[in-house]
Amino acid sequence: xxxxxxxxxxxxxxxxxxxxxxxxxxxxxxxxxxxxxxxxxxxxxxxxxxxxxxxxxxxxxxxxxxxxxxxxxxxxxxxxxxxxxxxxxxxxxxxxxxxxxxxxxxxxxxxxxxxxxxxxxxxxxxxxxxxxxxxxxxxxxxxxxxxxxxxxxxxxxxxxxxxxxxxxxxxxxxxxxxxxxxxxxxxxxxxxxxxxxxxxxxxxxxxxxxxxxxxxxxxxxxxxxxxxxxxxxxxxxxxxxxxxxx
Amino acid sequence: xxxxxxxxxxxxxxxxxxxxxxxxxxxxxxxxxxxxxxxxxxxxxxxxxxxxxxxxxxxxxxxxxxxxxxxxxxxxxxxxxxxxxxxxxxxxxxxxxxxxxxxxxxxxxxxxxxxxxxxxxxxxxxxxxxxxxxxxxxxxxxxxxxxxxxxxxxxxxxxxxxxxxxxxxxxxxxxxxxxxxxxxxxxxxxxxxxxxxxxxxxxxxxxxxxxxxxxxxxxxxxxxxxxxxxxxxxxxxxxxxxxxxxxxxxxxxxxxxxxxxxxxxxxxxxxxxxxxxxxxxxxxxxxxxxxxxxxxxxxxxxxxxxxxxxxxxxxxxxxxxxxxxxxxxxxxxxxxxxxxxxxxxxxxxxxxxxxxxxxxx
Numbered sequence: 001x002x003x004x005x006x007x008x009x010x011x012x013x014x015x016x017x018x019x020x021x022x023x024x025x026x027x028x029x030x031x032x033x034x035x036x037x038x039x040x041x042x043x044x045x046x047x048x049x050x051x052x053x054x055x056x057x058x059x060x061x062x063x064x065x066x067x068x069x070x071x072x073x074x075x076x077x078x079x080x081x082x083x084x085x086x087x088x089x090x091x092x093x094x095x096x097x098x099x100x101x102x103x104x105x106x107x108x109x110x111x112x113x114x115x116x117x118x119x120x121x122x123x124x125x126x127x128x129x130x131x132x133x134x135x136x137x138x139x140x141x142x143x144x145x146x147x148x149x150x151x152x153x154x155x156x157x158x159x160x161x162x163x164x165x166x167x168x169x170x171x172x173x174x175x176x177x178x179x180x181x182x183x184x185x186x187x188x189x190x191x192x193x194x195x196x197x198x199x200x201x202x203x204x205x206x207x208x209x210x211x212x213x214x215x216x217x218x219x220x221x222x223x224x225x226x227x228x229x230x231x232x233x234x235x236x237x238x239x240x241x242x243x244x245x246x
Numbered sequence: 247x248x249x250x251x252x253x254x255x256x257x258x259x260x261x262x263x264x265x266x267x268x269x270x271x272x273x274x275x276x277x278x279x280x281x282x283x284x285x286x287x288x289x290x291x292x293x294x295x296x297x298x299x300x301x302x303x304x305x306x307x308x309x310x311x312x313x314x315x316x317x318x319x320x321x322x323x324x325x326x327x328x329x330x331x332x333x334x335x336x337x338x339x340x341x342x343x344x345x346x347x348x349x350x351x352x353x354x355x356x357x358x359x360x361x362x363x364x365x366x367x368x369x370x371x372x373x374x375x376x377x378x379x380x381x382x383x384x385x386x387x388x389x390x391x392x393x394x395x396x397x398x399x400x401x402x403x404x405x406x407x408x409x410x411x412x413x414x415x416x417x418x419x420x421x422x423x424x425x426x427x428x429x430x431x432x433x434x435x436x437x438x439x440x441x442x443x444x445x446x447x448x449x450x451x452x453x454x455x456x457x458x459x460x461x462x463x464x465x466x467x468x469x470x471x472x473x474x475x476x477x478x479x480x481x482x483x484x485x486x487x488x489x490x491x492x493x494x495x496x497x498x499x500x501x502x503x504x505x506x507x508x509x510x511x512x513x514x515x516x517x518x519x520x521x522x523x524x525x526x527x528x529x530x531x532x533x534x535x536x537x538x539x540x541x542x543x544x545x546x547x548x549x550x551x552x553x554x555x556x557x558x559x560x561x562x563x564x565x566x567x568x569x570x571x572x573x574x575x576x577x578x579x580x581x582x583x584x585x586x587x588x589x590x591x592x593x594x595x596x597x598x599x600x601x602x603x604x605x606x607x
Contacts, residue, residue: 048558048562049561049562050558050562051554051558071561071566071567072558072561072562072567073561073562073563073564073565073566073567073570075562076561076562076563076564077564082562084559084562087559088553088555088556088559090553090556090559090560090574090577091577091581092574092576092577092578092580092581093573093574093577098560098563098573099563101565101569101573102560102563102564102565103564105564105565105566105569106564109564158563162563162564
């Protein structure tokens with residue numbers, strides 16, 4: 001589904017990713033762990049197409065297409081979902097308006113008919129219910145006044161509505177209490193654990209992996225993946241730290 | 247007449263951003279058919295309707311109801327407002343009478359036109375008025391308002407002239423516990439000067455004047471509003487949003503004056519500008535002059551560009567860049583239009599803003 005080959009990327013002239021390679025197949029969950037400053041969030045942003053995060057070498061294919069050649073909105077329409085560590089607050093735009101606009105933009109880009117208001121509301125309410133999010137929050141401005149946990153639940157609701165093929169979740173566990181962590185973990189499993197979908201979990205800690213069992217754990221250090229293992233590698237890192245486990 | 251216009255000059259502080267050249271050019275234009283059907287300019291709202299074409303009342307497309315058409319010369323020292331004498335309209339409501347859905351449409355074909363208006367609401371009377379400016383030429387207007395105790399007036403003014411200039415002078419006296427709300431939207435290609443002088447004369451009076459000015463090309467729009475608190479426990483609000491694209495300029499000057507005895511005044515000024523292009527200009531000038539010592543006056547003035555993080559957030563969910571910009575800009579503007587009480591009117595104003603954004607972005 002996703003093939004990253006020798007990816008190099010820089011921000012404002014500073015090289016962060018220095019030859020990163022990774023292959024993610026359908027049906028797999030990959031966890032990417034690593035110390036601060038290793039390039040984990042940069043990887044997410046480069047794959048998501050954030051301006052100023054410039055790929056300077058290597059290649060990324062998504063479903064056989066050149067991902068780096070696509071605009072950010074086209075990547076989303078192709079089935080890529082980027083979950084933000086710090087979801088942005090947008091005053092003046094309601095969750096419902098934003099999500100309907102996003103979903104129908106994607107559907108139009110894929111040549112599908114847009115959903116009517118009624119069809120969309122039914123979908124949105126079902127996803128909010130499944131994630132334990134108050135229906136009233138759908139009417140509120142995007143992320144405005146939401147707690148850290150509510151923002152992450154909102155990200156999961158968005159993921160459920162948009163139905164991506166690949167979710168790249170950047171430190172989705174940060175700022176969550178135990179209940180919210182479990183809800184988000186359940187959401188990832190329910191929405192993304194399918195033979196035709198895949199997940200890249202970018203995380204510092206083992207605790208989210210207690211709820212979402214990864215198939216592969218990768219250690220990202222100094223801009224490249226230095227080790228790959230199974231779920232036991234995350235436990236070892238948690239126990240011994242990145243330096244000791246090297 | 248236009249060749250001898252005596253207009254304010256930018257040397258005067260209160261007129262420093264005023265585009266009087268555009269006004270003069272609009273006054274000198276040769277009348278031409280606008281191609282606009284007057285019926286298309288009225289919103290689908292029940293109530294009295296008046297159409298003025300080039301400043302002349304047009305009975306064929308009007309049903310004035312209680313609104314009277316009359317010739318008069320308003321007393322004012324305002325340099326543009328004082329020119330607006332002649333045929334105009336008067337709304338005078340008796341105590342506790344409510345008249346909603348009044349629509350005044352001004353359609354210009356070029357040249358200059360002057361229309362005075364007077365609104366007098368007796369105790370506890372209620373009125374809602376929507377005004378629309380379309381076509382071209384220089385439309386010069388003055389509206390003098392007097393609200394007695396407990397009266398309430400809601401005005402929504404949409405400026406959608408294709409070109410030319412619209413100058414509006416509002417002068418209001420707001421009595422005890424009375425409420426005046428005037429919301430403007432400048433979403434046409436014309437130059438604009440919205441000039442307000444609101445005086446809160448009664449205890450607990452409320453006055454609000456605000457809206458959104460959207461400019462593109464080399465267009466200039468501005469609003470200059472002064473609110474004076476002369477009685478205790480009054481509150482006022484000036485919430486303006488300016489969006490400037492290309493090499494255009496939008497300017498907002500808002501002033502609050504609190505007299506020595508106007509204690510417990512609560513004034514709010516929020517002036518915010520959004521630059522869609524680096525060559526555009528937004529001028530903001532909030533002013534406070536407070537002589538009372540027990541008052542609350544909040545003011546804020548900011549100018550910026552679209553939030554790049556929000557822009558990427560929308561794009562990352564599949565919204566194309568131009569649409570994401572339109573959504574964020576619309577959200578910025580919507581706050582200023584949200585105070586329009588009648589849903590159908592508010593929806594029409596939001597649609598005007600949406601059309602402007604689609605063309606500008």
